[in-house]
Amino acid sequence: MRRTLATLALTALAALAPAAVSAFPEDGRPVTIIVPFSAGGTTDVSARLLAEFLEPELGVPVVVVNRPGATTQIGNAELARSEPDGHTLALASLPSLAMTYLDEERQAPYDRESFTPIAHYISGANLLAVLAGSPFEDVNDLVAAAKESPRTVRMGTVGLMSNGHLPGVALEEETGAEFAFVHFDGAAPLVTALLAGDVDVAINGTQTTIPHIDAGAMRAIGFFGARRTAFLPELPTIREQGIDLSAPSSFAVIGPAGMDPAVVEELSAVVGAVIARDAFQERLTALSLESEYMDPAELEAFWSDFDARQARLIALVREEQ
């Protein structure tokens, strides 16, 4: 009897085996998502949320590992070195990742070809914030002032060559205006500087700006996204204000180069299914984040577009120096 059961089980397994497209995920072997930032940040939180929902779908543990440092270069390098079997992935911040290999001065041990696009996950953008009493009512006021007397309008960013700096450079390139950039270390000192009047305008994230807008201390005059954000629906994009420019930033699930296309498709589909779920969306909204799914092919196209734009801006900054 026992023997028959065992045989039955084996037959059943054998029958199932051809149904599985590939050997992924290997039974009981965890999938690791490398987060190239420290624990507690936006990237980390969104990776952990994704991991929580991916785990039941994949049927193996999904572990988030923080490998912070060198503007994501350390985590990215680790991903590039890892086995392309689908068990090691990373949540990449596209602007940061692209920056590390597009700027040759950084001597990153990898390039675009070291990675496999899997799924676009989160889309966001910075905004332009001014004090409530500022004379700038919209982006065109700001640009006009910076054109009239170049390099006098002080524009604060969250860091040199950062995701907050390059949109400002793009604005200069597109309009011919010249700003006096002041680079801070992150959002907290930037917000302080804007409140103190040490800068005239700040390129900052929605999360850290909205509380000050609600308090009546700041105003937003333009959004760098390709479309408006649900968190500030009244705020027009820069493009809507007649300047042909958008500078969205993305979190995407990526893997090392050389992955089996079938595994890539399977992973991407699972991520897409998770993102589509209401329970997931609810949690994401609570974190003030907006999702945008793209399949591997769409992400690849988006990524090369992004690289081209980013490379031009980096070259512009390096030229100025």
Added chain:
Amino acid sequence: MSENFALLGAGLAAALQPWNLLAAFAGCFLGTLVGMLPGLGPSAAIAILLPITMAMDPTSAIIMLAAIYYGCQYGDTITAVLFNTPGTGAAATTAVEGHQMARQGRAGTALAISAIASFFGGTVTIFALALVALPLTSLALRFGPPEFFALIVLSLVLVVTLGSNSILRGLIAAVLGLIIAMVGTDPVMGLPRLTFGQMHLLDGVAFIPAIIGLFGVGEILRNLENPKGSFEPVATSKLSLTRDDMRRSAPAIARGTALGFAIGIVPGLGTIPAAFMSYVTEKRLSRRREAFGTGVIEGVAGPESAANAAANGALLPLLTLGIPGSGVVAILMGSLMMNGIIPGPMMFTEHGDMVWTLIASLYVGNVILLVLNLPFIPMWVSILRIPYGILFPMILGFTVVGAYSLANSRFDIGLMAVFGLIGWAMRKLDIPLVPIIMTMVLGPLMEGGLRRSLEMSQGDFTILLTRPIAATFLGLAVAVLVVPPLLGLLRRRRQPVETGSGA
């Protein structure tokens, strides 16, 4: 103002619920244990224990986190005093005098005065916050990049002139620290600087592995040279605070509290400069200046109260602008955010009860720490009875774990080892360690402050002199450098006349 007190009272009442008190006790104890492991500071402990607290009721969770924070700081003081192995910069100052006291068999006294000084610094400044939070808002905003730069220049001048018994040795240490601080990505061009092609150095030398190496590993290497050990018998491990100890400590604690609070209010400066400034102030004012470095109790009491006062002062930007003033406050804020409270200027009006509970819980953490740790001090001190042969490998093991765990990076373990050798060499050459720590912390801040000032003025240096606060600090810095030698010169000129007339 009176409204603030009422809210603080309500917060205290919430914090004193039995369940919350239990959370505070548990947090304090856990925090002290974690803090005793070199390299695992408050940020690490809170980050590790955050998932546990997420399952708790928000108020209890915040109280527990605050208690962990205080416990950690005290745990760090314990290892700083006992083994000269501080895991943070603030405790590094305590280690200077505190460890010397331990070597004389007065470890219990040093730990007791640390607990009392922290308690005093914490208590007074919590009430100061409730009293003056709003009027000081504009002050915090007046501290732009030029003011920041000028204040750091003043601090560095004080470090070099007062930080050690020999200006030359202090200067060597300070410059070494500045060179180490320059490693990383330069802030003007974004190019790698002194990184030797090492990707891991693009963010600069990781501070905590460096400090554990300089102090912890360096100390062990030094002790290995005389394996018999040099601690006095531990018979004197009780908390023998004499009347003389109290008399010396009281004014130091009062000054440390005031100084620490003032420094803490400046967003981004933190507890390390506060502790160190208090140390140099005590040394400057002391009548037995030469004795500093040999185990002087006011050299423990002042910095400990200053560090705690600064930690509370750093809450001010949080209270008034919703900007977390320190890394730990940022993590506490993270726990608020998970409860749907977004930090910002409206936080106070919209969620005042929660915020004041946070502040009250910081205070309760302070009290519990004193109550819990004073009786435990003999136990901590008795760790010194463990033979070196067992103790040192244990400490070394913990330092490796501590260095690795910050960024899960093996590179940091190697970094720690290199700094261990540097620390050992500096002990051999009698070069003070604390100025290195100060310049490693302040160097990048100074560079950033100057760079931002010049970006604001488009390269015009007069921005440093036209803003009154900045100009005052720079003036003081020049005075500190110029006045003592001038006085010395005058005295010398007068002396020959006197001796001449005498002869």
